[in-house]
Amino acid sequence: xxxxxxxxxxxxxxAAHLACVDTPPGVRYALKFTLHxxxxxxxxxxxxxxxxxxxxxxxxxxxxYNQLVLKAQLADYAPVRGCMIVxxxxxxxxxxxxxxxxxxxxxxxxxxxxxxxxxxxxxxxxEKHHVEGFSPELAVVTIGGGEELAEPLVIRPTSETIIxxxxxKWIQSYRDLPVLMNQWNxxxxxxxxxxxFLRTLEFYWQEGHTAHATREEAEAETIQMLNAYADFAITDxxxxxxxxxxxxxxxxxxxxxxxxxxxxxxxxxxLQAGTSHFLGQNFSQAFEVKYLDQNGQLQHxxxxxxxxxxxxVGAIIMVHGDDQGLVMPxxxxxxxxxxxxxxxxxxxxxxxxxxxxKLKAELAKADVRVTLDExxxxxxxxxxxxxxxxxxxxxxxxxxxxxxxxxxxxxxxDRPGKEGKVSASLADLPTTIQKLLLEIQQSLHDKALAFRxxxxxxxxxxxxxxxAVENGFAxxxxxxxxxxEAKIKEETRATMRCIPLEQDGASGKCVYCTQPAKSKAIFAxxx
RNA sequence: CGGGACGUAGCGCAGCCUGGUAGCGCGCACGCUUGGGGUGCGUGAGGUCGCGAGUUCAAAUCUCGCCGUCCCGACCA
Numbered sequence: 001x002x003x004x005x006x007x008x009x010x011x012x013x014x015a016a017h018l019a020c021v022d023t024p025p026g027v028r029y030a031l032k033f034t035l036h037x038x039x040x041x042x043x044x045x046x047x048x049x050x051x052x053x054x055x056x057x058x059x060x061x062x063x064x065y066n067q068l069v070l071k072a073q074l075a076d077y078a079p080v081r082g083c084m085i086v087x088x089x090x091x092x093x094x095x096x097x098x099x100x101x102x103x104x105x106x107x108x109x110x111x112x113x114x115x116x117x118x119x120x121x122x123x124x125x126x127e128k129h130h131v132e133g134f135s136p137e138l139a140v141v142t143i144g145g146g147e148e149l150a151e152p153l154v155i156r157p158t159s160e161t162i163i164x165x166x167x168x169k170w171i172q173s174y175r176d177l178p179v180l181m182n183q184w185n186x187x188x189x190x191x192x193x194x195x196x197f198l199r200t201l202e203f204y205w206q207e208g209h210t211a212h213a214t215r216e217e218a219e220a221e222t223i224q225m226l227n228a229y230a231d232f233a234i235t236d237x238x239x240x241x242x243x244x245x246x247x248x249x250x251x252x253x254x255x256x257x258x259x260x261x262x263x264x265x266x267x268x269x270x271l272q273a274g275t276s277h278f279l280g281q282n283f284s285q286a287f288e289v290k291y292l293d294q295n296g297q298l299q300h301x302x303x304x305x306x307x308x309x310x311x312x313v314g315a316i317i318m319v320h321g322d323d324q325g326l327v328m329p330x331x332x333x334x335x336x337x338x339x340x341x342x343x344x345x346x347x348x349x350x351x352x353x354x355x356x357x358k359l360k361a362e363l364a365k366a367d368v369r370v371t372l373d374e375x376x377x378x379x380x381x382x383x384x385x386x387x388x389x390x391x392x393x394x395x396x397x398x399x400x401x402x403x404x405x406x407x408x409x410x411x412x413x414d415r416p417g418k419e420g421k422v423s424a425s426l427a428d429l430p431t432t433i434q435k436l437l438l439e440i441q442q443s444l445h446d447k448a449l450a451f452r453x454x455x456x457x458x459x460x461x462x463x464x465x466x467x468a469v470e471n472g473f474a475x476x477x478x479x480x481x482x483x484x485e486a487k488i489k490e491e492t493r494a495t496m497r498c499i500p501l502e503q504d505g506a507s508g509k510c511v512y513c514t515q516p517a518k519s520k521a522i523f524a525x526x527x
Numbered sequence: 528c529g530g531g532a533c534g535u536a537g538c539g540c541a542g543c544c545u546g547g548u549a550g551c552g553c554g555c556a557c558g559c560u561u562g563g564g565g566u567g568c569g570u571g572a573g574g575u576c577g578c579g580a581g582u583u584c585a586a587a588u589c590u591c592g593c594c595g596u597c598c599c600g601a602c603c604a
Contacts, residue, residue: 066597081595250604255604388564399562
């Protein structure tokens with residue numbers, strides 16, 4: 001049975017109760033206070049009334065996240081530990097992300113492919129670092145068709161090996177290069193500690209794989225795709241990110257250099273939102289991916305790989321979400337606009353729906369992703385809250401008074417309460433809405449960037465670093481030594497997130513050992 | 528893998544200590560009411576009490592074992 005669901009609800013109950021106490025007074029919280037007062041009089045059972053409220057982020061960020069994913073119907077726990085089921089609303093968001101990314105991949109000459117789920121165990125063993133990195137988290141198939149397999153198969157944790165194997169057959173000449181491929185799939189890594197979207201045993205992603213004739217070209221590809229991810233995060237997901245280089249301790253097993261984009265979540269923790277690896281010749285040597293160059297010399301290819309996963313769904317939740325629930329960036333939102341009809345009598349219902357359906361068609365025609373909430377039995381107020389929780393960027397409230405005036409109320413999700421509401425005429429609603437959506441997109445990004453800035457500190461010494469990573473990023477000089485990095489991690493639980501590619505060129509003293517340091521790095525506690 | 532919590536209706540819980548006909552709320556279905564910020568009332572459907580042994584006339588309840596989930600840590604491109 002759903003034991004997984006029980007515990008969060010236990011704490012949620014408490015959380016809901018505490019939320020009643022902690023929430024500052026205001027119009028929209030009046031109900032909560034009323035409930036709380038009743039609770040005091042009538043006993044704990046009436047807490048049930050508050051059960052569909054979220055905990056606040058300040059009170060329990062982790063619980064807020066867990067609840068929200070389930071309540072907004074983005075995903076649910078699968079019957080297998082650590083696995084998730086992505087529900088239609090969550091998958092619709094992922095599909096929009098896929099499209100936004102796929103566009104960029106195609107524009108830079110990549111083609112989509114599909115490699116198999118099962119990989120011979122021996123393939124993993126061929127690249128030394130890769131084995132070390134992945135062995136503990138492999139799922140292995142040993143029986144097929146009721147028979148013990150001669151060679152165990154692993155469920156792909158990533159596809160470098162099998163792709164390398166095939167490339168060795170396909171690539172012979174410099175004329176065959178570059179090879180620019182990408183695949184959308186899922187991979188399995190046996191993680192010990194899981195959280196919906198952020199770390200699950202199986203997760204959905206894309207993995208790009210490319211092979212090049214020269215180191216320079218492969219390095220340029222690595223950076224190009226890192227930039228594509230950054231552009232996607234900033235312009236489509238409205239998430240400001242820091243592109244940078246990983247330390248040896250944090251890089252991908254098998255890569256020469258790993259780059260990532262790092263984002264700050266609403267609790268000040270860091271999340272690696274995409275990675276791009278320069279693999280050097282590690283895999284081409286292990287799998288003998290070779291080509292004959294213009295001079296008739298046999299050369300090993302230079303390869304790259306890069307990936308971005310459904311983890312970014314988690315980032316969108318944790319960056320933009322507020323105490324009312326999700327806030328979807330308009331460019332990726334499954335629904336950009338929801339129309340909530342308001343009526344009393346059957347006659348009103350008829351005219352309101354007529355106008356609402358017409359409006360929906362017009363918006364759809366203007367390429368706005370719109371839904372009309374035709375559910376029976378729920379009051380408009382209930383629907384307002386429901387769609388706010390689900391993060392729809394813009395709500396259109398349409399009632400008899402509006403139809404009479406040929407106008408509608410627009411409510412912005414990013415500006416809660418009455419301030420976010422304006423009246424707009426029906427005639428030019430599509431234009432007004434398109435403009436508003438762009439505004440919301442921009443304001444989400446700006447707000448997230450302002451938040452990151454205010455929680456990032458140029459920590460000049462170790463004490464300042466310790467303080468900074470309590471609830472944000474420390475941006476500090478680092479000498480580059482693994483020892484300093486390890487000590488910092490051990491003593492503060494903060495890891496070296498990345499060395500930002502953009503540096504101001506100054507040099508200083510390592511935040512830990514005070515030895516000369518040439519570049520600054522981001523340190524933070526991370527998901 | 529260590530520490531903690533838990534598993535009873537779709538969901539959240541009570542019942543267990545002290546064994547004796549399985550309960551409450553939400554949700555769901557139906558009806559009325561209400562509807563511009565989480566309406567109110569009534570009626571109704573819904574459960575192998577995680578699984579397996581044991582003790583007992585009798586087990587949701589006591590004993591043992593197993594399985595599973597969540598949280599904290601360790602671990603984690």
